[in-house]
Amino acid sequence: MPQTDNLPSPESLLALLKSRRSIRRYRSDPVPDEMVEQLLEAGRWAPSASNRQPWDFIVVRDEAIRQQVAQHAAFYFIKWAQVEEAPLLIVLCGNVRNRFYRQFLHEDVGLAGSQIMLQAKALGLGTCWIGALDRKAVAGILKIPEHLEIVGLLTVGFPAEDPPPTSRKPLSEIAHYDVYGNRVDDGDATPGQIPAGPLGILLRRFRLPFRV
Numbered sequence: 001m002p003q004t005d006n007l008p009s010p011e012s013l014l015a016l017l018k019s020r021r022s023i024r025r026y027r028s029d030p031v032p033d034e035m036v037e038q039l040l041e042a043g044r045w046a047p048s049a050s051n052r053q054p055w056d057f058i059v060v061r062d063e064a065i066r067q068q069v070a071q072h073a074a075f076y077f078i079k080w081a082q083v084e085e086a087p088l089l090i091v092l093c094g095n096v097r098n099r100f101y102r103q104f105l106h107e108d109v110g111l112a113g114s115q116i117m118l119q120a121k122a123l124g125l126g127t128c129w130i131g132a133l134d135r136k137a138v139a140g141i142l143k144i145p146e147h148l149e150i151v152g153l154l155t156v157g158f159p160a161e162d163p164p165p166t167s168r169k170p171l172s173e174i175a176h177y178d179v180y181g182n183r184v185d186d187g188d189a190t191p192g193q194i195p196a197g198p199l200g201i202l203l204r205r206f207r208l209p210f211r212v
Ligand SMILES: Cc1cc2nc3c(=O)[nH]c(=O)nc-3n(C[C@H](O)[C@H](O)[C@H](O)COP(=O)(O)O)c2cc1C
Pocket: 020, 021, 022, 023, 080, 128, 129, 130, 131, 132, 133, 166
């Protein structure tokens, strides 16, 4: 039997997932060390392809360095004010050295980032994922080596706003059962065909009895 003591109930976990909002206004209070450690711990326990854990988390608290990073956290000329305001930034980096595993990098680091955001919510902290930033400039400021790619940046701090719920597409628009397009879970679906690649076309042309 898996250990379930002290785990949140399914209902309370779902309530936590639903109540997390991107926070763009922060109080200036610093985030206590024990909380920072819990955030990193949450990221560390994320799943990753072959358990390679291809991430590094850079915790930026120094005011001067944060402000430099904030200058390069922008979508063209629109700067994200929350990066200037948040007392803590966590820069999520992924190791690009392995050519094969590089294909899973964004999933791996994205999952770690998601776990950090949810742990932050559980701690009463707010976060916002910042994707639009000048990665080259930020890498330079933070002395990030070449083999690491900045996947995202999280602003972290005690919220100074309580944003209204954001919308989500209804399940009826995004869920399919057994095969794409089947909107009801009636066990009545038939599978499609595997598209033939160039090898399949060749084998079929010469009537060779292989399935590709
Ligand atoms: C990959 C990714 C990139 C994002 N980039 C930005 C960003 O650059 N600036 C920003 O203010 N919010 C950014 N966000 C936050 C989204 O706008 C936000 O998650 C979305 O609007 C849903 O709102 P919610 O997080 O409050 O549910 C990003 C979120 C993700 C997942």
